[in-house]
Amino acid sequence: MQHKAKSIRPFIGAKNFEVSRNFYQSLGFEEEVLFHNMSLFKTGAFGFYLQDAYVKDWVDNTMVFMEVDDIGRFWKELVELDLPAKFEGVRLTPIRDYDWGKECFLHDPSGILWHFGEFAK
Numbered sequence: 779m780q781h782k783a784k785s786i787r788p789f790i791g792a793k794n795f796e797v798s799r800n801f802y803q804s805l806g807f808e809e810e811v812l813f814h815n816m817s818l819f820k821t822g823a824f825g826f827y828l829q830d831a832y833v834k835d836w837v838d839n840t841m842v843f844m845e846v847d848d849i850g851r852f853w854k855e856l857v858e859l860d861l862p863a864k865f866e867g868v869r870l871t872p873i874r875d876y877d878w879g880k881e882c883f884l885h886d887p888s889g890i891l892w893h894f895g896e897f898a899k
Contacts, residue, residue, distance in 0.1 A: 788826050791837045793888040795830035801865050801887050841891045849880045849896035
């Protein structure tokens with residue numbers, strides 16, 4: 779099978795759609811409003827759909843991994859955004875080292891866990 783895929787875009791939910799929209803804009807994603815209850819958030823050629831839908835078990839078990847080119851620089855910029863002070867429920871976890879590389883973590887306002895990582899070369 780040849781996929782010839784151009785993108786993969788997960789759907790994530792939001793406890794409070796407007797708060798989450800503001801959060802992802804603050805995180806540097808570009809928003810494209812698709813409907814009154816769904817937006818595409820992009821960075822470069824990559825993106826995800828944010829929808830005005832909240833199912834606690836689903837959102838509490840959603841994780842997204844985003845590979846970055848320099849985790850040290852990314853972490854510094856992430857901390858400078860001071861998102862936990864601006865958005866209730868947002869938490870940051872500093873960089874951790876693993877056999878495969880390094881990553882840090884961010885919980886969004888709904889509880890979705892983002893992994894930002896850099897693979898070892």
